[in-house]
Amino acid sequence: MTITSHTAIGMVAAPMLVAIASLIGKRWGVAAGGWFIALPLISGPIVLTYALERGAAFAAQACLGALLAVVSLCAFALAYAWSARRVGWAGSSALACGAFLASSWALQQLRVPSIGWAFLVACAALAIALRLMPPASSLVRGGRPAVWELPVRIALAASLVWALAAISSAAGPRVSGLLTPFPITSLILVAFIHRHERVEAVSQYLRGLLKGLFSFAIFVIVVGVAIGSWTIAATFLVATIATLAFHAGVWHWVQQQLSEPRIFSA
Numbered sequence: 001m002t003i004t005s006h007t008a009i010g011m012v013a014a015p016m017l018v019a020i021a022s023l024i025g026k027r028w029g030v031a032a033g034g035w036f037i038a039l040p041l042i043s044g045p046i047v048l049t050y051a052l053e054r055g056a057a058f059a060a061q062a063c064l065g066a067l068l069a070v071v072s073l074c075a076f077a078l079a080y081a082w083s084a085r086r087v088g089w090a091g092s093s094a095l096a097c098g099a100f101l102a103s104s105w106a107l108q109q110l111r112v113p114s115i116g117w118a119f120l121v122a123c124a125a126l127a128i129a130l131r132l133m134p135p136a137s138s139l140v141r142g143g144r145p146a147v148w149e150l151p152v153r154i155a156l157a158a159s160l161v162w163a164l165a166a167i168s169s170a171a172g173p174r175v176s177g178l179l180t181p182f183p184i185t186s187l188i189l190v191a192f193i194h195r196h197e198r199v200e201a202v203s204q205y206l207r208g209l210l211k212g213l214f215s216f217a218i219f220v221i222v223v224g225v226a227i228g229s230w231t232i233a234a235t236f237l238v239a240t241i242a243t244l245a246f247h248a249g250v251w252h253w254v255q256q257q258l259s260e261p262r263i264f265s266a
Helices: 005-028 030-037 043-054 056-083 089-108 115-132 149-168 173-179 184-196 199-226 232-257
Strands: none
Touching (some): 005 030, 005 149, 005 184, 030 184, 030 199, 043 056, 043 199, 043 232, 056 089, 056 115, 056 184, 056 199, 089 184, 149 184, 199 232
């Protein structure tokens, strides 16, 4: 497989995000790591390359697919959070990935009339998923990982990006959009959290992720609506500003809900 520009972006950005989110989780709690990972720091540049290389129409279709993929991310989060209460990290990872892929396949059969409807579907799915998540009673801060763990997380992230690109290299815009937000970084982080922390930490991380995905949806809807009318530079600038402003509000929301007495892991 030749390394395309969006594959190269993912292979560089995903390991960096894993490293940064691991440090954020250690400093501010695992929910903060999930909140950070939800930013479109991989999918945003990939959609930008679609716009530059394949045109505004392709990028707009990919945005529609990316919004629908939020439903699959909700399925991933719910499957992992609930299965983690009964099975280990490997079984939970397999079930969560299966839920994501099954949901993505089902979404291929769905015909949404416009990107506005896709945005509403994404927001409704996030709201429902947050209500269905298992409770997490206390804030858990990520423990200090072993010396070997961070390099392993980084290598896994780069390898998974390459493997996903190899599978989807021949896909059209809709499939590309659906697979763009495949939870590579979240899969790695939540599996390590599950391996080292209490089950409550898994729920907190995934709740932070789901809340942060509202910001992801804001970015995608702005790009999807504006990409055909505005210049590419203006589109992505406005989308970035709107996303960062909204994400700051989400962080306040996360902090408010975790303001109870905190219990930190060793």
